[in-house]
Each structure stands twice: as C-alpha cells, then as structure tokens.
Amino acid sequence: MASIELPDPETDGSTSVERAIATRESRRSFAQTPIDIDDIAQLLWAAQGRTHVRDGVELRAAPSAGATYPLTVFLEVAPAGDEDLEAGLYRYEPARHTLERERETAVHDDLTAAALDQAVIAEAPMTIVIAAAYDRTRRQYPAHGERYVHMEAGHAAENVHLVCEARELNTCPVGAFDDDDVTTALSLSAQLEPLYLLPVGHRPASG
Ligand SMILES: Cc1cc2nc3c(=O)[nH]c(=O)nc-3n(C[C@H](O)[C@H](O)[C@H](O)COP(=O)(O)O)c2cc1C
Structure with missing residues (x-):
C-alpha cells in the first residue's frame, strides 16, 4: 500500500x-472546504507524532504510561473530503511521520452507521480515529493498564482538539x-480496539 510523506509539523x-x-x-x-495537508499533518502529529528523544526513548506528543504507546491513529477520508487524499482509510506512522494507505475504498457510510448515524460523522470531510492495543500497556501494568490506555486516548484527543481550535478547524x-461495527467498518486488526472518533472540518461562516 502507498505511503504518503507528510509536511513537517510546526x-x-x-x-x-x-x-x-x-x-x-x-x-x-463543517464547511465543505478541503483541509490543507499541512493541517492534517499537524493534527496527526499532535495526536501521536514524535517529538524528541530522552534517555534513548523516542517520545511522542501525548504522554504514555511507561512510554508503552498503545495508540494507533487512523485518518478516515470521506468521498470528496479532501483534495490531496483519496477517500478511504489511512494509518498514521509516527516513526516516519507518514500516512499509510489501509483501505482504498470509501468507508464513510459504514463508519457513520457504526457511530449511530450521528450527523457530526456523516458531515465531516474526515475523521481521526484513535484505536488502542491494550496489551502493550497491560503487560507492563496488569492492574491499571486498561485505565492508562483510556487516559492516554484523552490526552491525544485533547491535543487534536486544541490544534483544531488554534487553526480554526471544527471538531467534536x-x-x-x-x-464491533467500527472495527468491521475499518477492518481493524484483532489486537486494536476503537476508542475515540474525532471528526474534523473547516469552520462554516456561521461558526
Ligand atoms: C468521552 C466523550 C464522548 C463524547 N461523545 C460524543 C458523541 O458521541 N457525540 C457528540 O455529539 N458529542 C460527544 N461528546 C461531546 C460532549 O457532548 C461535549 O464535550 C459536552 O457537551 C461539553 O461541551 P464542550 O465540549 O463544547 O465543552 C463527547 C465528549 C466526551 C468527553
């Protein structure tokens, strides 16, 4: 599958x-204005991008219990949702700051149905999906690993939310x-569980 290099984040x-x-x-x-690839890169980097190295460990934009990094971030693009990216599903690869094409056909209708037909997903040109491999964190923290993964998803989502606010993009x-329906819609691998959907689009004139 194709790999797309993203512009460096600010x-x-x-x-x-x-x-x-x-x-x-x-x-x-959401306004039906295409989202610039610079904005997409910034949002994905804010969710899980690499920041710097400390004591030999690659750190990311959101904290992680024991630096176990259980989260995987996907980008779902609706038909005609973007000028640079075709409709389908992409996986963000933090180590290379790239998008990896995962599904070459649109999954927008299935994702909307899985999200209980919420208009906020139906009308969004793209949706960031945060999924987690719990075992990465549970192995190190058997008692609290599950809780830690949920906390971490919140950190990543808030980063996305604040970048949206700074760039006058809308999200919820x-x-x-x-x-199960999200897992099926996105054909997520067995170890990944979906935790959060973050639909993103430009702010309409009315706000
Ligand atoms: C864990 C979580 C799940 C949420 N799920 C939904 C949702 O499925 N649909 C929706 O429209 N809003 C959802 N929201 C947004 C809340 O309704 C919103 O944050 C709340 O009304 C407070 O408003 P504010 O975010 O504008 O401060 C969710 C918020 C959180 C924190």
Whole structure:
C-alpha cells in the first residue's frame, strides 16, 4: 500500500495555549472546504507524532504510561473530503511521520452507521480515529493498564482538539459508537480496539 510523506509539523504558532483552551468547544458543523495537508499533518502529529528523544526513548506528543504507546491513529477520508487524499482509510506512522494507505475504498457510510448515524460523522470531510492495543500497556501494568490506555486516548484527543481550535478547524469528540461495527467498518486488526472518533472540518461562516 502507498505511503504518503507528510509536511513537517510546526512547533510554534500564533495562538497561545491559553486562548485555545479558553475558546475550545465541541463544534459539530463543517464547511465543505478541503483541509490543507499541512493541517492534517499537524493534527496527526499532535495526536501521536514524535517529538524528541530522552534517555534513548523516542517520545511522542501525548504522554504514555511507561512510554508503552498503545495508540494507533487512523485518518478516515470521506468521498470528496479532501483534495490531496483519496477517500478511504489511512494509518498514521509516527516513526516516519507518514500516512499509510489501509483501505482504498470509501468507508464513510459504514463508519457513520457504526457511530449511530450521528450527523457530526456523516458531515465531516474526515475523521481521526484513535484505536488502542491494550496489551502493550497491560503487560507492563496488569492492574491499571486498561485505565492508562483510556487516559492516554484523552490526552491525544485533547491535543487534536486544541490544534483544531488554534487553526480554526471544527471538531467534536465522539465516543458514542458500536465498537464491533467500527472495527468491521475499518477492518481493524484483532489486537486494536476503537476508542475515540474525532471528526474534523473547516469552520462554516456561521461558526
Ligand atoms: C468521552 C466523550 C464522548 C463524547 N461523545 C460524543 C458523541 O458521541 N457525540 C457528540 O455529539 N458529542 C460527544 N461528546 C461531546 C460532549 O457532548 C461535549 O464535550 C459536552 O457537551 C461539553 O461541551 P464542550 O465540549 O463544547 O465543552 C463527547 C465528549 C466526551 C468527553
């Protein structure tokens, strides 16, 4: 499957973190304007991108219990949802900051149905999907590993939310979906479980 190199992420910006926190809210409507590949790269990097090395360990943009990094981030693109990316499913590869094409056919209708037909998924040009391989963290933390994975998904999702706010993109965290149906819609591998959907699009003129 094809690999797509993403533009380098920005590590500075004109919106302060304080402002992004103050104005952030769940925004459920989207303009049908294509999302720039720079924005896509920034959002995926904010979720799970590599930042720097500490004591020989590659660190990522969101914290991880024991640096076990159980999360995998996917990007679902709706038909005509983007100019640079064809409809289908892509997997973000943090080590190379690339998108790996996973499904070459649109999965948008199936993902929408799996998310209980919520309009926020149906109308989004793309949706970031956070999935987890629990065993990576459970092996190291048998008692608390599951809880840690959920906490970590929250960290990654909030990073995405704040970058959306800084770049005047709309998003809304979506946790109401049928797990099995999302797994089937995206053909997720057996060890991955879907945790969070983050539909993203440009802000319509009305906000
Ligand atoms: C774990 C979680 C799951 C959520 N699931 C959904 C969802 O399925 N659909 C939706 O429209 N909003 C969903 N939301 C968004 C909440 O409704 C929203 O955060 C809440 O109303 C507070 O508004 P705010 O985000 O604008 O501050 C979810 C939020 C969280 C934290």
